[in-house]
Amino acid sequence: xGTSQGPKPLARVGSDVEADALRYRLLAKHLRATVxxxxxxxxxxxxxxxxxxxxxxxxxxxxxxxLVEALHPVDRERASGWLRALASREQESLRQEVRILTRTGxxxxxxxxxxxxxxxxEVVGLLTDISERRRAQDAVTTRERCLAAVVEVQRxxxxxxPEGYLYQDILAPLGRASGxxxxxxxxxxxxxxxxLRVNHxxxxxxxxxSSRSExxxxxxxxxxxxxxxxxxxxxxxxxxxxxxxTPPKLQAGLxxxxxxxxxxxxxxVHGEVFGFIGFDNCVEAxxxxxxxxxxxxxxxxxxxxxxxxxxxxxxxxxAEATLRRTEAGFHLLIEGFPDPVVVHANLQVLYANPAxxxxxxxxxxxxxxGLPLQRLLLPADHDALVRHVSEARSGLTxxxxxxxxxxxxxxxxxxxxxxTLGMTFEGWPALVTIARDFTERKQMQARLxxxxxxxxxxxxxxxxxxxxxxxxxxxxANLEFVHATLQPAEFDPARVPEWRQVLDEARExxxxxxxxxxxxxxxxxxxxxxxxxxxxxxxxxxxxxxxTSEVKHxxxxxxxxxxxxAITGNDGKLFQVFLNLVINAAHAIPEGCxxxxxxxxxxxxxxxxxxxxxxxxxxxxxxxxxLSRIFEPFFTTKPQGVGTGLGLxxxxxxxxxxxxxxxxxxxxxxxxxxxxxxxxxxxxxxxSPSPVPMAVPARMRVLIVDDEPQVAAALxxxxxxxxxxxxxxxxxxxxxxxxxxxxxxxxxxxxxPELTGMDFHAEVSTRMPALAHRFIFMTGGGFTPRxxxxxxxxxxxxxxxxxxxVDVQRLMIEVLSRSx
Numbered sequence: 023x024g025t026s027q028g029p030k031p032l033a034r035v036g037s038d039v040e041a042d043a044l045r046y047r048l049l050a051k052h053l054r055a056t057v058x059x060x061x062x063x064x065x066x067x068x069x070x071x072x073x074x075x076x077x078x079x080x081x082x083x084x085x086x087x088x089l090v091e092a093l094h095p096v097d098r099e100r101a102s103g104w105l106r107a108l109a110s111r112e113q114e115s116l117r118q119e120v121r122i123l124t125r126t127g128x129x130x131x132x133x134x135x136x137x138x139x140x141x142x143x144e145v146v147g148l149l150t151d152i153s154e155r156r157r158a159q160d161a162v163t164t165r166e167r168c169l170a171a172v173v174e175v176q177r178x179x180x181x182x183x184p185e186g187y188l189y190q191d192i193l194a195p196l197g198r199a200s201g202x203x204x205x206x207x208x209x210x211x212x213x214x215x216x217x218l219r220v221n222h223x224x225x226x227x228x229x230x231x232s233s234r235s236e237x238x239x240x241x242x243x244x245x246x247x248x249x250x251x252x253x254x255x256x257x258x259x260x261x262x263x264x265x266x267x268t269p270p271k272l273q274a275g276l277x278x279x280x281x282x283x284x285x286x287x288x289x290x291v292h293g294e295v296f297g298f299i300g301f302d303n304c305v306e307a308x309x310x311x312x313x314x315x316x317x318x319x320x321x322x323x324x325x326x327x328x329x330x331x332x333x334x335x336x337x338x339x340x341a342e343a344t345l346r347r348t349e350a351g352f353h354l355l356i357e358g359f360p361d362p363v364v365v366h367a368n369l370q371v372l373y374a375n376p377a378x379x380x381x382x383x384x385x386x387x388x389x390x391x392g393l394p395l396q397r398l399l400l401p402a403d404h405d406a407l408v409r410h411v412s413e414a415r416s417g418l419t420x421x422x423x424x425x426x427x428x429x430x431x432x433x434x435x436x437x438x439x440x441x442t443l444g445m446t447f448e449g450w451p452a453l454v455t456i457a458r459d460f461t462e463r464k465q466m467q468a469r470l471x472x473x474x475x476x477x478x479x480x481x482x483x484x485x486x487x488x489x490x491x492x493x494x495x496x497x498x499a500n501l502e503f504v505h506a507t508l509q510p511a512e513f514d515p516a517r518v519p520e521w522r523q524v525l526d527e528a529r530e531x532x533x534x535x536x537x538x539x540x541x542x543x544x545x546x547x548x549x550x551x552x553x554x555x556x557x558x559x560x561x562x563x564x565x566x567x568x569x570t571s572e573v574k575h576x577x578x579x580x581x582x583x584x585x586x587x588a589i590t591g592n593d594g595k596l597f598q599v600f601l602n603l604v605i606n607a608a609h610a611i612p613e614g615c616x617x618x619x620x621x622x623x624x625x626x627x628x629x630x631x632x633x634x635x636x637x638x639x640x641x642x643x644x645x646x647x648x649l650s651r652i653f654e655p656f657f658t659t660k661p662q663g664v665g666t667g668l669g670l671x672x673x674x675x676x677x678x679x680x681x682x683x684x685x686x687x688x689x690x691x692x693x694x695x696x697x698x699x700x701x702x703x704x705x706x707x708x709x710s711p712s713p714v715p716m717a718v719p720a721r722m723r724v725l726i727v728d729d730e731p732q733v734a735a736a737l738x739x740x741x742x743x744x745x746x747x748x749x750x751x752x753x754x755x756x757x758x759x760x761x762x763x764x765x766x767x768x769x770x771x772x773x774x775p776e777l778t779g780m781d782f783h784a785e786v787s788t789r790m791p792a793l794a795h796r797f798i799f800m801t802g803g804g805f806t807p808r809x810x811x812x813x814x815x816x817x818x819x820x821x822x823x824x825x826x827x828v829d830v831q832r833l834m835i836e837v838l839s840r841s842x
Contacts, residue, residue, distance in 0.1 A: 055150040060089050062143030064105050076151055078125030094121035094128050096305070101133075108135055109143045119152065130156040171199030173441050173456070175321040188328055189224035196299070196321055197226045200314060203304035204231055204281075207289075208243075209297040218244040218256050220298065231304055234279060246272040258288040258295040260315055264307050282307035285315065287322040291329045299325070316360050362438075362457040365445070369395045369411065372452060381457070383430035400427045400435065410442060411453060428457065497532055500524040532824070555703065556591045558633060559583050562623050565600045569608065576611040577619035577640070584626040586633045587702035591680045599673045603637040603696050606670070610641025610694065631702050632682070638695045644688040652686065718834050721745060723764060727755035727782065728771040728800065733823065737769060737800075740827050752777030756785055759793070767837050768793065769821065772801040772809055780812045795840055798833045800825075 056076050059068035065088055069081045077084075077092075090098050090105065097120040107113040115136035121128045135147030175192045189207045197205040204227045208220035219242050225234055244252045248269060254261045262285040265276040276284070285301040299322050301310070310318075362378035364371055374382075374390040382398065384390055395411075396404050403426045428436050438457040445454050504521055507514075566579055573579050600623075607621045622638040644652060653674045677684050681701045688694040722744045728734040734748045747763070749755035752774050759765075768786075772779040779799055787794040799813070802823040813820060819833050 055148040057146075057148060058089070059138075059144065059146045060105070062109055064089050064102075064109075064145075067144075068146075073149075076124070076129070076131070076149065077122065092123055094123060097121055104135070105145060108137045108145045111137045111142075113137075119156070122149065129153045171195045172317055172320045172324070173443065175324050188325065190226075192321065192325065193224060193226035196301075196318065197228060200285075200301050200310070200318060201303075202285075202301040203228050204234055204300075204302040206234060206300045206302075207297060208286075208300060210295055213242075217242050218295070223297070232279070234302070246275075255286065255298075256295075258290060260288065260319060261286045262309055262315070264309070266307065280304040283309060285310050285318075287315075287319050289322050289329065290326050296326070296329060313360065320359060359456075361459075364390070364395075364398075364455050364457070365452055366395050366455065367450065367452040369408075371395060371398075378457070381430075381436070381459070382428065383432050383434070389431065398428055400429065403427055410440065497528045497535075500528040533826075553590050553592060556589055556593045556596060558586055558589065558596070558625060558635060558700075561593055561596050562600060562625070562635065565597060565604055566623065568601060569604045572605055572608040573621060575613045575616065576608050577616060577621045580620050580622045582622055582624040584624070586625055587627055587631055589633050589680075589700050590703040591700070595676045596680070599676050599698065600635065600637065602670065602673050603698075607637055607639035607641065607694070607696075610639050610643075628699065633700045633702065635698045635700075636695055637698075638693065640693040643690040643692055643694055644686070645690060649686065649688060653684075718831050718838070722766040722834075723747075725749065725755060725758065725763070725765040725768045727752060727768065727774075727779070729774045730771070733771075733800075737825075737830070740830055751775070752779065752782035755782060759786060759790060765793065766796065767834050768797050770797055770799055772799045772813075772820075773806065778809075780809065796837055798837065 055070075056072045057068065057070035058066060058073075061067050066085050069084055071081065073079065073081050073084060084092070090101050093101050101118075101120060104113075104116050104118065108116065115134070117132065117134045119130060120133050122131050129151060130153045132150045132152050133147060134150070135145050138144035138146055175195060193205045193207070196202075204225065206225040207223045209223050210218055210220045213219050219240050221240050222234065227233055244255055246269060247255065247263075251261060251263060251268075262283065264283045265273055265281055268276065279302070281302045281304055283303040283306075286298045287301075288295055289297045289299060299318075301318075357375055359375055360377060362381040363375040364378050365373040371390050371393045374384075374387045376387075379385075379387050379390065382390065395407065399407055407426065425437065425439050428438050430436060436459065438459055440455050440457050442453050442455045445452055503524055507517060508521065562581070562583075566573075566581070570579075604621060604623075611619045611621075619640045620638075621640075622636070624636040624638065626634050628634050653670050674684050677698055677700070682699050685697045685699075686694065687697075720743050724741055724744050724746045725748075726734045726737050726741075726746060727749045728737075729751045731750060734750065738746045738748055747758060747765075749758055752770075753776050755768075755770070756777065770779045770782060774782075777785075783794065783797055783799075786797075798819045798821050800821045800823060801809075812818070819836055821829060821833055
């Protein structure tokens with residue numbers, strides 16, 4: 023019989039394989055991400071239909087071509103290494119961001135690839151378009167860098183020696199900020215024929231880029247351009263172009279220097295074109311973004327003012343004329359500045375540019391001039407503003423200065439980052455403050471934090487599943503045992519102790535699952551802005567349990583807790599900080615040597631009264647050349663495919679948002695210690711007296727409103743000493759109350775179909791206000807934005823699911839205490 027049935031499974035397997043292949047092709051056809059498969063040579067053997075939408079290239083023409091050759095030349099060498107590692111199965115999978123060639127240029131994709139489990143040398147994966155995310159990220163980064171460079175150039179020019187050489191000091195910050203390969207200054211003049219000729223005067227080059235100083239001393243650049251380009255140059259307008267878009271003679275000269283694109287910004291003195299600041303890109307043929315051009319033009323304007331200040335010979339005439347010209351030039355500069363600019367003295371507004379007027383919601387600057395500066399900020403930021411202004415007066419303010427909340431005329435609040443510099447305005451000392459809208463950067467930080475959290479969850483997912491499956495396995499097995507043996511016809515009183523034991527084990531397992539779920543809920547609250555007292559030791563205990571799967575095969579986890587001051591913050595954000603640090607510590611230690619290594623969590627209060635948390639490991643340590651860079655975004659020393667390079671940067675951001683800081687010490691071969699320092703809570707009010715404990719009276723009238731019958735029934739069984747009514751949804755609950763039923767406590771699910779707990783509470787508050795404060799809201803942790811706002815804006819009691827009798831009774835006592 024076994025022989026006769028043998029062929030059937032084989033036929034079914036073959037059928038399944040064909041069906042799977044068909045499903046795969048259909049899936050590949052409709053996925054937004056591009057599915058691909060390459061053979062042992064790295065050539066495409068399968069490409070999803072979305073390849074054409076991604077690249078503009080036909081699938082048929084791309085099949086058989088090389089994956090590596092489809093990438094940007096800069097990414098090809100490392101991609102070849104990844105493919106070799108995957109094909110040889112030295113590495114199982116990887117996830118990287120790379121640029122892929124398209125019909126019109128390049129686009130950024132996230133490349134996920136893994137070794138084929140069935141065919142040696144074959145690699146399968148996905149290409150996901152992330153161009154929009156990268157553009158947003160690059161725009162924020164570029165804006166930050168360029169504005170920082172403008173401020174730095176202003177500072178250098180303001181403090182420059184009168185007879186010093188202006189150009190060289192300002193080129194380095196402009197080069198680093200713009201991402202250019204080479205930055206230089208051309209001075210210009212008209213020859214006897216009226217042609218614009220330029221001379222190379224100063225230059226900065228990034229590492230590995232050759233100097234342009236070997237070009238001819240004087241060039242009639244205007245004659246080498248197309249007429250429309252030459253007209254812009256002659257008129258002193260910003261000009262940028264790709265090398266490929268220039269006449270043959272100029273194109274050949276630029277190509278010899280390795281230049282792919284150029285930006286020229288005019289420098290004017292007394293209204294005439296004096297020269298240009300030039301930017302070469304020798305890495306990528308792309309234009310500069312409009313926001314970068316606008317901000318870098320501000321630096322060119324600052325150089326113009328400095329040159330004008332030097333151009334007059336007579337001392338008395340120079341002082342008066344320079345003042346007039348500087349102020350006039352300053353007005354012209356900031357009138358067109360894209361960010362809000364306010365000039366003030368003695369904390370009073372003297373001038374606001376059009377961008378500031380729009381940003382603060384006014385119709386004209388008349389509504390701003392004369393206002394006390396404090397009127398533009400929330401009261402909570404007044405002290406910080408005074409400190410910031412004092413530091414600016416003394417020249418201490420850095421580019422990364424102060425985050426403040428500004429008040430628009432209509433009462434709306436906007437968060438901005440302000441930078442302040444000293445200047446002269448109408449002959450008197452004054453300060454100029456530039457505000458940068460923090461919204462865009464805040465959104466980017468939120469996306470990066472989410473990306474980092476998802477990476478952490480990906481790292482821990484297998485371990486979390488293991489931690490959940492272990493207790494669930496014996497919870498289910500024990501309950502099945504009790505169900506099978508606890509039958510009325512076979513009831514055996516002698517088995518009662520055994521039943522109690524297996525039920526106790528099931529309860530213990532369920533409690534383990536509940537604790538893991540609560541930790542995941544804490545981790546999910548990172549987006550919330552709530553600030554409350556945080557129990558750091560509880561946060562560290564949760565981190566230790568969550569990271570068990572990453573630590574237990576590498577090191578012993580040791581807790582060395584000392585006394586800590588009270589701190590105020592967001593437990594979800596601090597959870598993310600310490601989880602990142604513990605995972606990093608684990609990854610610094612090889613697997614298999616648990617007894618030789620440890621990760622130590624130590625806490626203490628320092629001499630300032632701050633809370634200090636140390637995460638120490640005995641891993642391989644960090645090389646000195648990398649130690650200064652570990653907090654940079656996207657910098658990582660981990661192997662390809664492990665980590666995003668965001669973790670430590672986000673840790674620093676989150677800790678500084680709490681008013682704290684992170685330091686690191688490391689010795690190669692011995693280990694690393696990260697030290698997180700957090701300031702104590704500012705609340706100094708005396709502790710309120712502990713309330714006298716109450717007992718829950720018997721036979722209270724309780725209403726349970728929940729659309730999950732099993733949850734409602736389980737809660738009802740916990741309240742067996744009381745008179746309990748159950749309503750399966752808000753509509754039923756409202757009907758009971760409208761019939762005149764009275765209740766001491768109302769347990770209500772927050773999110774239900776038809777009538778939510780929020781809407782149910784609103785109806786009760788309107789019709790029966792005496793019952794409104796008797797609600798206890800139940801939630802499984804899935805919050806809508808409206809639910810978050812509802813809970814944040816009222817003194818609502820919340821019972822987290824899963825719950826136990828202790829939780830239930832505690833909240834019932836709170837309801838009774840308030841009623842009395």
